[in-house]
Amino acid sequence: MTTIAPHTDLRRWLAHLADTGRLAVIREGTPLKHRLAAIAKRLDGRQAAYFPRPEGHEIPVVSGFVARRAWIAEAMGVPESQLLARYRHAAEHPLPWIEVAPGQAPCQQVVHRDRDPREVLPIPTHSEHDSGPYITAGLVIARNPETGVQNVSIHRIQVHAADRMALLVLPRHLQAFHQKAEARGQALEVAVAIGVDPLTLLASQAIAPIDRDELEIAGALHGAPLRVAKCLTNEVRVPADAEIVIEGRLMPRLREPEGPFGEFPKYYSAREQREVIRIDAITHRRNPVYHTIVPAEMEHLLLGAIPREATLLAYLQRSFPNVLDVHLSIGGVARYHLFVKIRKAHEGQPKNVICAAFGAHYDVKQVIVVDDDVDVHDPLQVEWAVATRFQASRDLVLIPGAQGSVLDPSTTVGFDFADGAPPPAHLQGLSAKMGLDATRPVVYHEHVFTKVRIPGEDEVDLAAEIDRDAKIDLGAA
Template sequence: MAGDQGGGTGHDGSRGWCDREHLLGRGPHRCTRLSPLRRVEGRGRGHHQGRGTRTRPAGNPGQRGCPRPGRQRVDPGAQLARLPHFRRAEPFAGPPDDARRPRRHGHLAGIAGGAVRHRADRDRRRRAGVRVNLRAWLDDLRRHGQLGEVRSRITPDQDVAAVLEHADGSSAVLFTDVEGSEFPLAGNLVPGRDALARAAGCAPAELAGRYAQALREPRPCTVIDAAQAPVFRHRLHGDVLSRLPLTVQHEHDAGYYLTAGLVLVRDPVSGKTNLSINRMQVVGDRRLGVLVLPGRLRRILGEAESRGQDLDLAIVVGVDPLLGLASQAPADREIDDLEVASALRATPLPVAPCPGSGLLVPAEAEFVLEARFRANQRVQEGPFGEFPRTYGPAGSAPLVEVLSCRHRPDAVFQTILSGGREHFLLGGIPREATLLRTLREAHFDVTSVRLTEAGSCRLHAIVALRAPGPGVGVNALLITLGALTTVKHAIVVDDDVDIFDDEQVGWAMATRVQADRDVVIIPGARGSSLDPSSAGTTAKMGINATAPATDRDRHARMRTAPKDPGKLDRYLVELSRRDATGDGVD
């Protein structure tokens, strides 16, 4: 994805097809059964003997072509309306790594029917974080009611993305039967900040600070033998890309994309590992067009190509969200992104050397594709729907050739919905950490920062200051608009405003802002290249929504003061129990 280059990856309420509350099965059982989905005529790509490349046919880029003969095109909205199962998943335990591989999809009973129970104390778990790999993370999502399951066969051409759109912000989704693939597929693995905070072992408002700490204090990984690494247990043969559940996400996307792969390369100068999330389009058998924007990966690739050399890489798929966060670390040659991921976890990250290239990769990932950037070879890639929820343009992209694919027993593949909460937050939290560090280095008394989901966690920023003096709010705005290139609208508030509550931020703007006094506009600044409203440069706007330092009493928020605050907790517990049982006044 263009916005997710390492060191640089909301639901808007307008999506159609079916009501989101109905799809997610709101209610005591959290389970909804819709009318059965009739089988699509023809066969999926896994059964077609003459599989070609997973690219779109030439012609209108908006035409939803059918690259595989014998398959009937149907409207994804019509299919979604007939979807028979979208249900909350049962405990995710996963089978043991040494279990014999059963027949196609038989292993999914282990995913849906395990009985792992975690009884760790809640406070201790928050301090330490959860034990994180993809399987443990799916189990954690299930235990918190944030994992749904689609068991019916589903086509990867936009139907998967349609379900993910409707569940975005509320639920991760496990697709157990993706047409043409032997592997299940998981998406929306970061439903919100609360989930990401659980993984990191902190409160949601502390995520930026937690990430900044990991950058300051990276932790070495634990290196294990390749023979001990679950990810190398099985090898996939043949045209591996056609056997994976890759998706088409949007109607004008150029073809099938791998959206959740961590591109891992070693910096030959520093010896450090760089991770990034890049959009990767299938352009042929074992061939990918990979968008590489300015940053550390482009520099490493450019240096190799200047010597006429190919560049080894590993594409890691099926990981916990902390590795996704680490892939967005700043473009500093002295930062090892694997060590940042290790510092974010409760225990050091286990890594193992790839059998071919020797690159160290996460040992508990689900898939590792060893591959190679072919020096100075380019292919056409794009268009593709990007983080502003508009399309990133087509262009020339470096060619990657996939050499091998290894995976865990009973592996689960992963996808990231472009323009969804997971996409926003994985790219947004590291940027928040950069903004927090920049403001504190400039000696601002910052309590919290946030890049909002409405701005794709890229374009809009909110900063809370503790008792700012005259002029401090405006200065903080100028720093905020300059610290992150993508930010074009910034709001500064007092620390009595919860910046993670949009209503409170709106209240501060309504009661503490006069437009002729508190709005700053900076024309002709550099902004995001993917912002469709910009024309080379962008105008940036800052809003100072802090109360005047000389008149804070007049702007003080009204409060309630319970006679016995200790009893209030008991009242609220009682109220929540009555709400849960449905007892009360009719």
């Protein structure tokens, strides 16, 4: 695997983007409500946005610094073609973190107690109907109450009070930890780390076993153990070089209204009773940088897609070694639509791959299987394969009534509960799954399914072929 030194420091990564024309410095004073997110969205995927003194706040805000797939590969130090393999290797070979001595962590250089985070931090309000300011790039870190092993994940966090924050907790590891603590009548100690390097940010989204600390995957991506620090008010370990940390407790049997909030499917999720973090302290570096993710834009989508792709590829290849590549399409909100490339050996194999993909992650709603002459990262090629190699009467797989994403609004159509209440948990995300076998037959006559190409087309060097000084004489009209 080809590698160069990865980018393991947020500030050096931002400097690198600036040096290569990929960071735009915005005029001072940008309003935190809507305007900051609007500017970052306009720059999405072209340049990261850096906001000095937003709304007069001393702490600058940055957004969009991993908003392209190629940038994430660059941060890893690998070619884009090796992105999933490098991530998968790190997930399978974690490195235990090392703890810095007390008082040595940059993230604890400044300490605030009994301070409203809305005063200390420049927290934006992003979308039109969001219920208020949200932390969107905070790594929520918690310890398993039984084993002490940590989990790291990103959650939307509504900052609605001076000492409390409500967050969406889906049925994953953080919820399992909280339920264990809640059953004992105990709070779950947590920390929210904001402003970490791009690889630690990506590691937080790993689909890993419940006894795997994602900070160890971050170390593997770094190529060296991650430096961590013990929180000042609890036992949680956080990235020592994070810009900002909020320490607190996920309270037992306390729920408060959260939402609406514009989520990754580009729709709003409803206002509901959610879990609550009670804040104990805020710590940060001297002159910190605050990171915000604009919901439903490329930074948000890619951070979710790449770890899922690596996991899905590994899962499928265990049963189907001829699966070559996978891609969660941006049009499918980088969660719901999966493209799978295979080297087909049996006519029934694509349907088996489809069924396996649905079992690999419940968010996956549609799977398209294509041949090895189709680039799954190019939606035009995938659509071409569907147009010319798929027949619905023969190649369609339909599975009604399966578990899907609770954030997919189409799953709630047809449910009618009193006063517009959401469906109960056991009915949320009830989804139909669709698979399309867009592969050509294993055996076909002559060139009927051979993709048209021109010999040498991929090797043409246009710079060498075009005479930029030549003029043509078209003669008189």
